[in-house]
Amino acid sequence: MPSTLSFKMKMPGMKFVCLLMAAELLWSPVSSSISVLRLSNSTDYCTLANSHLSCDFTGVDEPVYAEEGYLENIDSVECRGPLVLHLPENACIKNMTIQHTKKVVVTGRSWKTSCNEYHLFVNNTTMTAIPLTTTHLHAVRSTCYKMTLHPKMKHVSIVSSRVSFLTTDQFLNDSVVVNITNTTVHYVNSLSASKNAKIQFLASDIAYMRLDRTALQDNAALVMVNSRIRAGDNQELLVPPGVSVILDRLDSKLEIRAIGIIPGSESSQSPESCNGISIKESTTQYFVQFVFFCASTVFLLLVVLFMCIKIMTTCLLKRSVRQIPDSVGHERQIRQNGNTLSEISLNELFESSGNFLNESFLHDHEKTAEADEKKELERPY
Structure with missing residues (x-):
């Protein structure tokens, strides 16, 4: 009886161990089959030549990651055609070219070293942000x-x-x-x-x-x-x-x-x-x-205007001074001639009118005397 009870008590533990072993056997091949695409020489889509890494992910639907440790001793990277590229905001690559990429997600930090220069070339690409280490864009x-x-x-x-x-x-x-x-x-x-x-x-x-x-x-x-x-x-x-x-x-x-x-x-x-x-x-x-x-x-402007007015006034005064004697003499001559003419015309008019008055006066006086004489002769005494 005691042996039977102890065997029954051990059964649940054995079942748990068996379940763990089965899970490990099932998980190991699945985990080994899962792979992450990286910008790396070990990726099937990338080739390395003279410290230049060229990757072409055209037609690949899986995301691609740029991570520290996979780009050591590489001066330039060219990435073409991935659906999504994950790029750390403090990435440190001397020259990097990204072309025909639907989305570049810039987030997180993976590089710990500081960059002196980071040249980033982007063509026909959509980016969420620009890495903070970029010096040339x-x-x-x-x-x-x-x-x-x-x-x-x-x-x-x-x-x-x-x-x-x-x-x-x-x-x-x-x-x-x-x-x-x-x-x-x-x-x-x-x-x-x-x-x-x-x-x-x-x-x-x-x-x-x-x-x-x-x-x-x-x-x-x-x-x-x-x-x-x-x-x-x-x-x-x-x-x-x-x-x-x-x-x-x-x-x-x-x-x-x-x-x-x-x-x-x-x-x-x-x-x-x-x-x-x-x-x-x-x-x-x-x-x-x-x-x-x-x-x-x-x-x-006022000084220049004042000088011009002064010069013009001086010139006008000089011209007027020169013309005054001639005008005065001419005016005097006109006045003398005018007086002479007026005096002559008045005298002639007076003399002619005087003679006319004397002749008419004598003629009338003679007519009056003759009439008076006729009246005296015709008067009866």
């Missing part, structure tokens, strides 16, 4: 959901592409050049540049731009040629001294306002606050200079 006919520009970047070229969200986390510097050509940008959250950095929009369309978060200083430059800005929270761009802004055939209501910078401000200030900018002092300074220029110009 060139994108053609591609789409990027979030493009964050950082101070480590040295050159950025976006051509015939679409960017949903464009922003800068810090000031671009060290003469970095950002060229955005024939590209549609849906939302520009912030643009900040300093130390000879240059940002250019050529034949591009910006749906919405936060001008209040656009900060330029230290000889930075902003160029917008044959482009359009549809809307924004603010249509006024603050431009401190030394900054170059070129607007040519820009379809926008953008207005430029000159400002000054408080001495001692650092170039690493937040682009959202613009704490180092003094609008009141700079506006007063430029207003005083403008008023001084206008006053100087008006004063010079």
Whole structure:
């Protein structure tokens, strides 16, 4: 009896062990058959030649991963045609080309070393973001959901592409050049540049731009040629001294306002606050200079006008002085001649009228005397 009971008590344990053994036997071949596609020389879709890894995943529906440990001692990688490529945000590859990829998911961290240079070339590809280690970016006919520009970047070229969200986390510097050509940008959250950095929009369309978060200083430059800005929270761009802004055939209501910078401000200030900018002092300074220029110009014009009037007055006085003697003599002669003529005409008229009166008076007197004589003879005594 005791032996029988002990055997029955051991039966459940044995069944559990048997189940574990069966599960291991079933799992081992399945787990060994599952494989992950990586950017690696050991992958059937990749070939390595002179530290250049070329992979072609065209027609492959499985995702591809770029992981640390599989790309050691490789200077350049070319990846073509995967359905999805998982790329760490701190990937460190000297030269990487991604072409004809439906989606590049940039997330997570796997590389622990820092990159001195990371050249990323994207063609006909959609990316969720740009790796933070990227120093040189060139994108053609591609789409990027979030493009964050950082101070480590040295050159950025976006051509015939679409960017949903464009922003800068810090000031671009060290003469970095950002060229955005024939590209549609849906939302520009912030643009900040300093130390000879240059940002250019050529034949591009910006749906919405936060001008209040656009900060330029230290000889930075902003160029917008044959482009359009549809809307924004603010249509006024603050431009401190030394900054170059070129607007040519820009379809926008953008207005430029000159400002000054408080001495001692650092170039690493937040682009959202613009704490180092003094609008009141700079506006007063430029207003005083403008008023001084206008006053100087008006004063010079008045001096020139006064000199011209003085010269013309002097010339007129001289001419009038020369003409006075001749006019006076001529006037006197006219007056004398006029008096002579008037006297002669009056005398002649008086004399003629006098003679006429005397003759008529005598004739009438003679007629009256004859009549009186006839009356005396005819009167009866």
